Amino acid sequence: MRVDMTSVGDGFPDKTSKDSSDGREGTVRVPDHVVYRSFPGETVVLNLNTGRYHGLNPVAGRMIEALSETGSIEKAAAVLATEYDQSEERIGGDLRRLCADLAERGLIEMLAHRDA
């Protein structure tokens, strides 16, 4: 699945983030200073601390929604695997990469990290 994220303007680190394998089974939350809204073609995530907007494609938009609803990568992967008819393993990999990207931009908080 194509999971895309863009940010508006300069000043953010490159999107080339390391794979956060330590995020497996991690608990995540969308902090209070982050709001997101779905538009027909994308989800816009706003960091209220920086005033910066970020765009997520519809798949990534659904992912942040599932992460927010379930509070964990593992649970979100289970929900999304059913919705998209994909394996949990594959969805989990995409989620971990997205979470690393989001965390790097301060858009989610990884509250617990446990090695599998």
Place this chain on the structure above:
Amino acid sequence: MTPEAPTAARGIRSNAFGIELVSETELIGLPASLGPPAGPATRIEVDESNPLGGDLSAEGEEVRFVYDLEGRKALSIRFSENCGYLLTLPSIGSYRVQPDGLAVTCIPEQRAPAWKWQRALVNQVLPLTATLRGFEVLHAGAVAIEGHAVALVGHPGAGKSSTTLNLLLGGAGFFTDDALALKRVDGQLMGYPGAAVSNFPRTERELMEPGAPERLGVTIADEKGYKSLLAIEREPAPLPLGAVYFLRRGRDVARATFEPLEDPDPTMLLGSSYVLSVRSPVRLANQLDVCAAIANQTPVFDLLIPNTVTARESARALMAHVTSLLAQERS
């Protein structure tokens, strides 16, 4: 002594951009309200003690400024957490807006004509005040058609005022000239009428049939001959937002052409804000919320207008389009 019971704020009551207003004197574009107040009022006071409009330039941080064509600063907005917003328009006056938007103090320059500083009040100060009071203000003219507010968004010169005025001659109700206040109420996006004045470009006046300008309203002032300020009877109440049209000059079309935007670009909507100086987290979240509601709930169109088409012709096409759109939604 018996303590006095709380009473409604004294003064002349009016409303614009969704907010209740109370002032000591009658102000241009703010006709008196008769019904019960819809919420706490913003008090407008006029301080005429300083003939130079106040030297307040050192206060707070400048968060926005606009230069005129001659390179002079035409508008400066400063903000400090304690004092709120301070808008300064050289030769016109200064305006203080309390951080919560519940009080506005106008400090007009003595030589500024009343209509000029009062126009700045309704054009610049009250939209900012409405933003502080929880409304999102779009840079758009709007008319009322069949119980809906219809918004016309466009860059300066795109023809918002001209198209709006021609829509009025075609039977639409006047809603707002250049700034449309919006708010989500029970999940529905509502538009709120602005001030009861409109700019009237001279070029448009000259194109109208004899008698048409007088049918629109009363001319309050004439500015350097290129535009005038018109007092117009305004729709009295909020209306659901029925449609949004982005006016663009279309070089490749022969007539006014409507293109539905199924997937409106969020940055286009966010960038259509009228108020750029309020950057608080609450406001930014509200702005995103309202823009998402426009994209998800409201029909949005590009309206491409070739240079050969007059505002009267494009208004006629627009009226037909809106009427057909609302009929489809009803069925």
